[in-house]
Amino acid sequence: MAQASDDVLAPLRHHVSDPSYQFDVGTGWRQLVLECHQAVVAEFPEYEILAVKQKWAVLSFQARPRTRRRGGNWTDTEDERLQTLIDAFADRSKAICERCGAHGSLRESRRIDLVLCDQCEPLVPEHGRL
Numbered sequence: 001m002a003q004a005s006d007d008v009l010a011p012l013r014h015h016v017s018d019p020s021y022q023f024d025v026g027t028g029w030r031q032l033v034l035e036c037h038q039a040v041v042a043e044f045p046e047y048e049i050l051a052v053k054q055k056w057a058v059l060s061f062q063a064r065p066r067t068r069r070r071g072g073n074w075t076d077t078e079d080e081r082l083q084t085l086i087d088a089f090a091d092r093s094k095a096i097c098e099r100c101g102a103h104g105s106l107r108e109s110r111r112i113d114l115v116l117c118d119q120c121e122p123l124v125p126e127h128g129r130l
């Protein structure tokens with residue numbers, strides 16, 4: 001299972017500088033993460049991923065327009081454009097079950113907040129690990 005879901009994110013691997021880095025999102029968000037990558041790579045072919053994870057129940061896709069070089073090698077406009085692209089996917093993640101990808105909503109009863117659908121809600125324990 002884990003391996004199959006990792007494959008969905010294989011295209012992102014070229015954009016991570018640390019080869020041991022593991023994308024830290026539930027299976028339900030992997031398609032969304034892939035679409036975010038596709039939107040970003042279309043405009044920033046050499047963009048760099050710093051982290052892909054869930055933070056405060058929202059997708060946190062942290063990236064730079066390209067690998068940083070001394071002295072800076074992107075403009076504020078590029079950085080803002082990249083952030084705008086990413087923010088749209090963070091917004092979408094607020095309504096997608098991180099466990100299965102169905103329509104979900106914010107659940108605040110656990111140690112960590114999660115977006116889950118009604119079916120996954122009873123299946124995720126109090127520690128919140130999917």
Ligand SMILES: [Zn+2]
Binds near residue numbers: 097098101104117119
């Ligand atoms: Zn679900």
